[in-house]
Amino acid sequence: MDYVDEVQCxxxxxxxxxxxxxxxxxxxxxxxxNRRYVESINLARDKVIGMDSKQFYVNPQDYEDILLQLEQGxxxxxxxxxxKIFRNRPVWVLASYFRLEYQNEPAxxxxxxxxxxxxxxxxxxxxxxxxxxxxxxxxxxxxTDRLSQVLVxxxxxxxxxxxLFVDLDHFKIFNDTKGHVVGDLLLIEVARRLQLCVRKGDxxxxxxxxxxxxxxxxxxxxxxxxxxxxxxxxEKIRFALGEPYVFDERSCYITSSIGIVxxxxxxxxxxxxxxxxxxxxxxxxxxxxxxxxFYDSAxxxxxxxxxxxxxxxxxxxxxxxxxxxxxxxxxxxRRPLGAEVLVRWDHPEHGLVSPAQFIxxxxxxxxxxxxxxxxxxTACVQLAVWQRGELARDLTLAVNVSAKQFREAxxxxxxxxxxxxxxxxxxxxxxxxxxxxMLEQIEDTIIKMRQIEMLGVKFxxxxxxxxxxxxxxxxxxxxxxxxxxxxxxxxxxxxxNDASIVxxxxxxxxxxxxxxxxxxxxxxxxxxxxxxxxxxAFQGYLFSxxxxxxxxxxxxxx
Numbered sequence: 001m002d003y004v005d006e007v008q009c010x011x012x013x014x015x016x017x018x019x020x021x022x023x024x025x026x027x028x029x030x031x032x033x034n035r036r037y038v039e040s041i042n043l044a045r046d047k048v049i050g051m052d053s054k055q056f057y058v059n060p061q062d063y064e065d066i067l068l069q070l071e072q073g074x075x076x077x078x079x080x081x082x083x084k085i086f087r088n089r090p091v092w093v094l095a096s097y098f099r100l101e102y103q104n105e106p107a108x109x110x111x112x113x114x115x116x117x118x119x120x121x122x123x124x125x126x127x128x129x130x131x132x133x134x135x136x137x138x139x140x141x142x143x144t145d146r147l148s149q150v151l152v153x154x155x156x157x158x159x160x161x162x163x164l165f166v167d168l169d170h171f172k173i174f175n176d177t178k179g180h181v182v183g184d185l186l187l188i189e190v191a192r193r194l195q196l197c198v199r200k201g202d203x204x205x206x207x208x209x210x211x212x213x214x215x216x217x218x219x220x221x222x223x224x225x226x227x228x229x230x231x232x233x234x235e236k237i238r239f240a241l242g243e244p245y246v247f248d249e250r251s252c253y254i255t256s257s258i259g260i261v262x263x264x265x266x267x268x269x270x271x272x273x274x275x276x277x278x279x280x281x282x283x284x285x286x287x288x289x290x291x292x293x294f295y296d297s298a299x300x301x302x303x304x305x306x307x308x309x310x311x312x313x314x315x316x317x318x319x320x321x322x323x324x325x326x327x328x329x330x331x332x333x334r335r336p337l338g339a340e341v342l343v344r345w346d347h348p349e350h351g352l353v354s355p356a357q358f359i360x361x362x363x364x365x366x367x368x369x370x371x372x373x374x375x376x377x378t379a380c381v382q383l384a385v386w387q388r389g390e391l392a393r394d395l396t397l398a399v400n401v402s403a404k405q406f407r408e409a410x411x412x413x414x415x416x417x418x419x420x421x422x423x424x425x426x427x428x429x430x431x432x433x434x435x436x437x438m439l440e441q442i443e444d445t446i447i448k449m450r451q452i453e454m455l456g457v458k459f460x461x462x463x464x465x466x467x468x469x470x471x472x473x474x475x476x477x478x479x480x481x482x483x484x485x486x487x488x489x490x491x492x493x494x495x496x497n498d499a500s501i502v503x504x505x506x507x508x509x510x511x512x513x514x515x516x517x518x519x520x521x522x523x524x525x526x527x528x529x530x531x532x533x534x535x536x537a538f539q540g541y542l543f544s545x546x547x548x549x550x551x552x553x554x555x556x557x558x
Contacts, residue, residue: 010032013032013034014034014035015034016034016036016111017036018036018111018112018113019034019036019037019040019093019111019112019113019114020032020033020034020036020037020109020110020111020112021033021034021037021053021109021110021111021112022100022102022107022108022109022110023053023107023108023110024105024106024107024108025099025105025106025107025108026105026106027052028052028053028054028108029050029051029052029053030048030049030050030051030053031049031102031103031107032049032102033045033048033049037112040085040091040112040114041056041083041084041085041086042085042086042088043086055084056083056084057081057082057083057084058081058082058083058084058090059081059082062079062081062082066079066081066095066097070097070099070108075096075097075098075099076095076096076097076098077096078094078095078096078472078475078476079094079095079096079097079472080092080093080094080095080115080119080471080472081093081095083112091114091116092114092115092116092118092119093112093113093114093115093116094112094113094115094472094475095110095111095112095113096110096111097109097110098110115471117511118471118508118511118512119471121504121507121508122471122508124500124504125501125504125505125508128497128498128500128501128504129141129501130142132205132206133497134184134187134188134206135187135188135190135191135206136191137191137195137204137205137206137212138203138204138205138206139205139206139207139208140205140207140208140213142205143203143205143207143213143215144270144271144274146203146215147163147203147215147270147273147274148270150203150215150217151263151265151266151268151270152266153217154217154218154263154264154265155264155265155266157218158221158264158265159217159218159219159220159221159226159264160219160220160221160222160223160226160262160263160264161215161216161217161218161219161226161262161263161264162215162216162219162226162229162230162233162260162261162262162263163213163214163215163216163260163261163263163273163274163276163277164213164214164215164216164230164233164234164237164258164259164260164277165211165212165213165258165259165260165274165277165278165280165281166194166211166212166213166214166237166241166256166257166258166281167210167211167212167256167257167258167281167285168190168210168241168254168255168256169254169255169256169257169285169289169290170254170255170289171183171209171210171254172210174186174252174254178247178252182247182252185245185247186245186247186252186254187206187210189245190212190241191204191206191212193237193240193241193243194212194214194237194240194241196240197233197236197237197240198214198216198233199216201217201218202214202215202216202217203215213274213277214233214237216229216230216233219262223262223264226262227260227262227294230260230262231260231292231294234258234260234292235292237256237258238255238256238258238290238292241254241255241256242254242255242256242290255289255290256290257281257284257285257289257290257291257292258281258284258291258292258293259276259277259278259279259280259281259282259283259284259292259293259294259295260277260280260292260293260294260295261273261276261277261280261294261295262294262295269360276295277295279295280293280294280295280296281293283296306361309353309357309358309361310361310364310365312347313345313358313361313362313365313367314365314367316345316347316358317367317370317371317374321345321346321347321348322343322344322345322346322371322374322375323343323344323345323346323548324341324342324343324344324375324378324379324382324549325341325342325343325344325546325547325548326339326340326341326342326546326547326548326549326552327339327340327342327539327544327545327546327547328539328543328544328552328555329396329398329517329537329538329539330537330538330539330543331536331537331538332531332536332537332538334543336392336395336556337395337396337537338395338396338397338398338428338430339395339396339397339398339552340397340398340399340400340432340539340546341375341378341379341382341397341398341399341400342355342400342546343355343359343371343375344546345358363402363404366404368402368404368405369404369405369408372401372402372405373405373414373418375399375400376399376401376414376415376418377418377421377422379397379399379429380397380418380419380422380424380429381422381424382397382549383397383422383424383425383428383429384422384423384424384425386428387423387424387425387428391553391556391557392553392556395428396427396428396429396430396458397428397429397430398430398431398432398460399429399430399431399432400432400462401431401432401433401437402437403433403434403436403437403440406433406437406445406448407440407441407444411448412448412451412452415431415452415455415457416455419455419457425456426455426456426457427456427457427458429457429458430457430458430459430460430480430481431452431457431458431459431460432459432460432461432462432483433459433460433461433462434461434462434463435461435462435463435464438461438473438477439473442473442476445477446476446477446478449477449478450478453478458480458481459477459478459479459480459481460479460480460481460482460483460517461477461479461481461482461483462483462485463483463485464482464483464484464485464505474508474512475512479512479514480514480515481514481515481516481517482505482509482514482515482516482517483516483517483518483519484502484505484506484516484517484518484519484530484535485519485520486518486519486520486540487520488501488502488505489502489518489519489520489521489526489530489540490520490522492526492529492530493525493526493529499529502518502529502530502533502535503533506533506534506535507534510534515537516534516535516536516537517535517537517538517539518530518535518537518538518539518540519539519540520539520540521538521539521540521541521542521543522540522541522542523542524542526540526542527542
């Protein structure tokens with residue numbers, strides 16, 4: 001531990017622009033607190049000195065974890081902790097801790113940077129992003145994430161699970177005749193009853209309008225037993241929702257149609273299961289409503305078609321069937337800023353195959369690695385061509401990088417090699433990674449991003465707001481840009497929740513010093529809203545759909 005002269009230390013720390021505190025290592029009593037610290041916790045300095053520092057932590061375990069790390073000889077850097085503020089609400093801070101000697105005894109130096117406003121914004125984004133505003137149930141985004149986790153768990157335990165798709169019968173007529181206020185009250189009560197029908201560990205979510213989805217876990221290893229339990233729960237739900245609803249002392253009635261699909265392991269994706277459950281629910285509707293139906297064997301046809309597509313995908317790279325399309329990105333004056341490159345599969349028989357079909361398959365089979373490298377190299381070749389001309393020399397190209405590709409041990413070397421071999425200017429290349437890709441193995445992510453940043457390449461966080469990005473990580477990631485996901489932009493003018501999310505994202509990006517671009521902009525109203533909210537870069541069909549290179553260059557010329 002280093003010895004620090006007390007007078008010199010006091011002057012340096014007293015004038016520090018952040019909150020600073022020194023506590024004794026032996027008994028954790030406060031030895032020193034600078035003016036910024038005592039003001040921030042709303043206590044006089046003479047009261048702070050001598051206090052047990054554990055008293056300041058909302059969660060005492062935070063302090064125990066900090067001490068454990070310090071005992072291992074490691075400093076604590078930018079840990080997000082909640083501190084008590086006397087006579088006021090607690091505050092969130094990014095805290096760093098180091099061991100040193102103070103007044104000839106072992107001590108702990110801590111400094112604190114308040115981020116309460118940013119943490120509140122983060123929490124607001126999380127609530128609006130993952131929960132339905134009316135019923136407070138998980139929404140589709142959170143449901144999909146939880147279902148993915150259940151699929152993994154079922155694969156590990158060998159136990160069946162089930163997805164139940166619940167749709168209210170004739171809800172539109174009910175809403176139109178009773179009014180939207182009563183309709184909303186009905187939906188809230190439906191949500192309450194659904195939660196009473198399932199176990200604590202099961203998930204009840206609202207997909208939208210009058211559609212609810214339930215995930216049942218651990219139904220046993222026997223398929224018949226699992227089907228019986230799922231059907232019993234569905235019957236319980238059907239009966240509960242059929243009971244009268246009383247509003248303004250008047251009784252109302254509504255029935256439900258329920259579709260069920262069983263699953264075991266990870267043979268199907270979350271989206272597949274939602275689709276199958278929806279199909280079963282539709283079958284219940286066609287059978288007269290107020291009914292329950294299981295998904296039938298038509299699933300096998302989809303599995304066979306999927307297997308055939310995987311075989312053809314293996315040949316596509318070898319036969320050079322992939323193409324790059326370019327979607328322009330513009331500023332608020334509609335001047336070109338650059339483009340995002342999007343890969344397309346030009347199938348010899350089926351024409352252009354949707355990326356939604358082949359990208360997940362490429363991820364599963366590992367073909368995303370050679371495909372991703374091909375996309376990166378082809379984009380850099382095009383950048384080098386543009387550099388030698390006048391029309392597009394100032395444009396940037398955004399290239400999507402999958403999590404699996406980014407996790408490759410030699411990914412940094414791949415990027416450096418491609419830049420050297422193509423002669424592309426690194427500052428014109430922007431790599432787009434999703435929130436989930438960045439936050440997986442965060443320390444490795446930061447190291448790789450910084451190494452690539454040193455090459456001159458920029459980074460954009462794609463689909464921002466749809467994941468679980470944490471404020472403390474956002475501050476550490478060497479990001480240049482945040483891309484607002486199109487799922488928020490789509491209804492930005494009509495949906496107050498999406499509008500609030502977007503405004504909060506833009507404000508947070510501004511505080512963090514990051515650029516913002518919105519994708520999926522399709523009309524002038526969306527564009528105007530974004531501009532008034534402080535977003536000045538756009539991408540979407542309002543300006544151009546993704547087009548082949550020759551069409552893109554022609555549009556630039558025009």
